Amino acid sequence: MNRHHDIFRLAVVGVVRSGLAALLGTAVTVSAAVQLSTGVDEQAQLPFWEISDTSMELRLVQRLPDQTRGFFTARGFSAAHAEMVAQSCVFQTVFKNKSQHGTPSPLTYDLRAWAVSVAGATQSMKTRADWKAQWQRLAVALPAQLAFEWSLYPTQQVYQAGDYNWGMSTFNLKPGTAFDLKVVWRQHGRAHTATIRGIRCAPDVDITPVAPP
Amino acid sequence: MNRLLARFVIVMLYTGAALAADTQQQTLPALAKPFRAPDFMLPGEDGKTYRLSDYRGKVVVVNFWATWCPPCRFEMPSLERAWARLKDKNVVVLAINVGESADVIFEFTGQYPMSFPLPMDLDGAVIKQYPVTGLPTTYVINPHGMVTHRAVGSRDWDDPQLMKALLKLKK
Numbered sequence: 001m002n003r004h005h006d007i008f009r010l011a012v013v014g015v016v017r018s019g020l021a022a023l024l025g026t027a028v029t030v031s032a033a034v035q036l037s038t039g040v041d042e043q044a045q046l047p048f049w050e051i052s053d054t055s056m057e058l059r060l061v062q063r064l065p066d067q068t069r070g071f072f073t074a075r076g077f078s079a080a081h082a083e084m085v086a087q088s089c090v091f092q093t094v095f096k097n098k099s100q101h102g103t104p105s106p107l108t109y110d111l112r113a114w115a116v117s118v119a120g121a122t123q124s125m126k127t128r129a130d131w132k133a134q135w136q137r138l139a140v141a142l143p144a145q146l147a148f149e150w151s152l153y154p155t156q157q158v159y160q161a162g163d164y165n166w167g168m169s170t171f172n173l174k175p176g177t178a179f180d181l182k183v184v185w186r187q188h189g190r191a192h193t194a195t196i197r198g199i200r201c202a203p204d205v206d207i208t209p210v211a212p213p
Numbered sequence: 214m215n216r217l218l219a220r221f222v223i224v225m226l227y228t229g230a231a232l233a234a235d236t237q238q239q240t241l242p243a244l245a246k247p248f249r250a251p252d253f254m255l256p257g258e259d260g261k262t263y264r265l266s267d268y269r270g271k272v273v274v275v276n277f278w279a280t281w282c283p284p285c286r287f288e289m290p291s292l293e294r295a296w297a298r299l300k301d302k303n304v305v306v307l308a309i310n311v312g313e314s315a316d317v318i319f320e321f322t323g324q325y326p327m328s329f330p331l332p333m334d335l336d337g338a339v340i341k342q343y344p345v346t347g348l349p350t351t352y353v354i355n356p357h358g359m360v361t362h363r364a365v366g367s368r369d370w371d372d373p374q375l376m377k378a379l380l381k382l383k384k
Contacts, residue, residue: 150279
């Protein structure tokens with residue numbers, strides 16, 4: 001397994017307990033159960049960042065801009081439109097509810113609540129709705145729009161125990177950019193927040209010919 | 214030394230059990246609020262037409278998938294094995310491809326043999342009628358036409374527990 005635990009790079013911001021304590025604003029506690037793993041994904045052979053506890057697992061695997069170009073041009077996108085996605089920092093994303101191994105509990109999330117931080121500035125992820133508006137404005141063919149919609153990670157979801165999705169998530173950053181990601185999800189009756197620091201978008205290839213020395 | 218060995222054995226047994234649980238525990242979550250399955254009529258990759266209401270009185274497994282979707286590919290062989298065991302027991306599988314042509318699906322079936330019907334939702338109109346947000350998603354419809362279970366993500370469909378759950382719906 002090409003993975004190692006790197007707890008120092010994970011800042012678990014807290015677990016906000018629901019109910020009276022949350023109303024009082026005093027219930028932010030540190031979850032010691034959430035762990036970060038980084039390494040090289042065995043299938044993709046590209047870097048991954050993963051958070052997990054006994055009930056959930058979220059893995060983000062870099063996707064090379066060239067992979068994205070190839071995928072979308074093969075599904076009806078023009079080279080120019082595929083390039084827009086390729087330049088948006090794409091990660092293969094897998095989010096699992098694995099609470100069937102303990103106390104089963106639904107897991108919910110909404111990507112619009114996640115925050116991307118780069119050099120002190122914070123922005124949102126680019127979701128299906130954002131892209132849809134863009135493709136409609138650019139009059140992208142409907143079959144291509146359909147393929148795009150279903151290949152992108154769902155903006156919000158409810159996973160029952162044993163459920164998971166696998167799809168592309170886009171962070172609207174240039175290739176090679178490093179960023180922190182605040183992840184928010186809800187399970188076992190409370191909200192969980194964890195920040196993964198130092199994620200890096202896959203770099204692009206330089207196709208400019210270089211003169212021999 | 215014996216105590217150390219005993220601890221090692223316990224740790225190995227625990228680790229082995231956890232790994233086994235991770236790979237074996239399949240779930241088919243029941244919907245809190247079952248709903249009437251929206252009817253549809255779609256062309257199949259085989260040239261036939263498939264209408265959901267024609268299968269009333271049977272358990273129908275409706276799987277939404279695409280050839281480019283890795284977890285969809287993971288589960289197809291097990292869905293085929295389950296289908297082989299259940300097709301004579303009033304259980305139907307309709308694997309609805311989302312947005313791809315018959316040629317693409319035909320090529321895919323060369324690598325992943327599938328003998329159950331493959332209706333094609335070419336414009337994505339049917340998937341919009343079901344509360345699907347990601348692929349694959351599988352709905353199970355009981356003989357009365359009610360959607361009772363949903364699985365998001367792939368499953369080992371020939372898992373004995375899952376097949377038992379499907380057969381139980383026939384009653």
